[in-house]
Amino acid sequence: MCRLSAIVSNSYFSPFENIVALETMKEGHDASGLGLVLRDLGGNFEDFKGFPILSCIATAVGYEKLNAFMHEKGFQIKYRWKPNLNLKNSSDIIPKEHYIVNVYDYPLYFKDKTEEEKEDFYLKTRLEIRAIGELDGSITVFSFWPDTITLKEIGDPLDVGTFFGLDKQDSLKAKIIFAQGRQNTNYAINLYACHPFFIQGYFTMTNGENTAFIPIKEFLTSRKQPGYIGYNSDSEVFAHILHYSRNILKYPLIYYKDIITPMFDHEFEQSTRKDIKILKLIKKSLRMLTIDGPNCIIGCDKDNTVFMVQDSKKLRPGAVGGVRGKIALMSEICGITSAIPDRDIKNDVFPMKYDFIYVQQGAEEIKIWNQKLGKTTTINFH
Numbered sequence: 343m344c345r346l347s348a349i350v351s352n353s354y355f356s357p358f359e360n361i362v363a364l365e366t367m368k369e370g371h372d373a374s375g376l377g378l379v380l381r382d383l384g385g386n387f388e389d390f391k392g393f394p395i396l397s398c399i400a401t402a403v404g405y406e407k408l409n410a411f412m413h414e415k416g417f418q419i420k421y422r423w424k425p426n427l428n429l430k431n432s433s434d435i436i437p438k439e440h441y442i443v444n445v446y447d448y449p450l451y452f453k454d455k456t457e458e459e460k461e462d463f464y465l466k467t468r469l470e471i472r473a474i475g476e477l478d479g480s481i482t483v484f485s486f487w488p489d490t491i492t493l494k495e496i497g498d499p500l501d502v503g504t505f506f507g508l509d510k511q512d513s514l515k516a517k518i519i520f521a522q523g524r525q526n527t528n529y530a531i532n533l534y535a536c537h538p539f540f541i542q543g544y545f546t547m548t549n550g551e552n553t554a555f556i557p558i559k560e561f562l563t564s565r566k567q568p569g570y571i572g573y574n575s576d577s578e579v580f581a582h583i584l585h586y587s588r589n590i591l592k593y594p595l596i597y598y599k600d601i602i603t604p605m606f607d608h609e610f611e612q613s614t615r616k617d618i619k620i621l622k623l624i625k626k627s628l629r630m631l632t633i634d635g636p637n638c639i640i641g642c643d644k645d646n647t648v649f650m651v652q653d654s655k656k657l658r659p660g661a662v663g664g665v666r667g668k669i670a671l672m673s674e675i676c677g678i679t680s681a682i683p684d685r686d687i688k689n690d691v692f693p694m695k696y697d698f699i700y701v702q703q704g705a706e707e708i709k710i711w712n713q714k715l716g717k718t719t720t721i722n723f724h
Contacts, residue, residue: 344537344549345673346660347521348640349681350648350705352667354384357493357514360521361503363670363677367523376499376523377536379545380491380516382646382703386423387491387514390445393420394464397484397492398471399533400440404480408442411474415467416449423514425493426507435497435505443491465542465569472572482533485540491516494536499523517703518646522547535574539581542569543644546584548577549673550637550658555579561630562586580639583631588643595643599698599713600624602633603654615716640671649700656695662708663690666723669705689721 345367347360357378364376387395400408412419423443452463468486475481484492491514495502499521503509522537537547552558555576562570562582567590570582580602587593587601604625610618625632635653638660642648650660650671662671663678665685670678675690689708693699696713708721 345523346547346549346640347677348671349519350669350701351517352704354515354517357519358503358508359681360519361499363680364499364521364523366676366680367674375496375536376502377538378493379520379538382517383489384515385513391489393445394486394488395491396444396486398442399438399482401480402439404475405440407474408481417446419444420447421445426511428504428507461542487543494533520547532574534572539578541581541585544585546581546639546641548580548637548639550635552576554634557630584641596698596711599651601628601631613714646703647700650693651698652693654695661690661692662699667705669701
């Protein structure tokens, strides 16, 4: 099993908090990788909220290719962040030649485009960079999106965090941070298989096994959406389902739960929800997106709402807890305690099969939406 660590705060904090929380859950991950996604950035990035940020890894050859490509596209670098690599005690990590986190100004011809046109342009650009890098393995690109940074590397999460110097610098902070400590279940360790997975402002990370991967993948790829590629991990489809339901179908966020774990027919009859006809149509038309876990999924919507949802089998751990202004969504209680030790544990939530837990930007409260009842319970912090 992998381990998941997500924190939502009303103030900027370091990703090392997530990494230390992962260390407390160490029995649930091996040394096959750390993935980080930072959203709503502070530190040196706070003044660049409206500009796209490219996160990738490159060889020397890939670095030259990338610079030439971005120059040809008309992008100009506004700010460049480089990790202060600590090579001590990191003997198991093979350093890459270039860890790239670049903020770009828009090409002159693109500044007046609509937001939808810009979002499509970000996706197209990332996919073009990925295609260039896959020719010879010279570039591995993770995200290209405003106010978002993605870092990934192979190794033990704590070692990777200190390797990047995240324990000793304040230049990299955010109000929403996801971290995943991997336990490799693929045939080879591949950074494209490392969670969290990102597409057009949406990202997810998962602990579990998606045994319905093949039919879900076939359905998504048949949609002819350009971003539905790769699938080096069976968990990547969860990010794409979120994108499909929100960005393409324009469904409310809570319907993500109804898509991936629809109720049985007898549960429809028992439910007090008023949208049963809609739910039956969703189940029928999107049945190929039904997951077959067990899985615990933590995701982030484009509007910065962070959520946790379980497979109906509920065989993977997950917990949510915190205080007003800082809430953690973790695989285990010890992870929450590491991040927020002074909370009232009576407010901790352990989502079950019908629950969709979500925390909105600012971390004021925890909301628990019940799929069967169609009602929301709110935990307010005082």
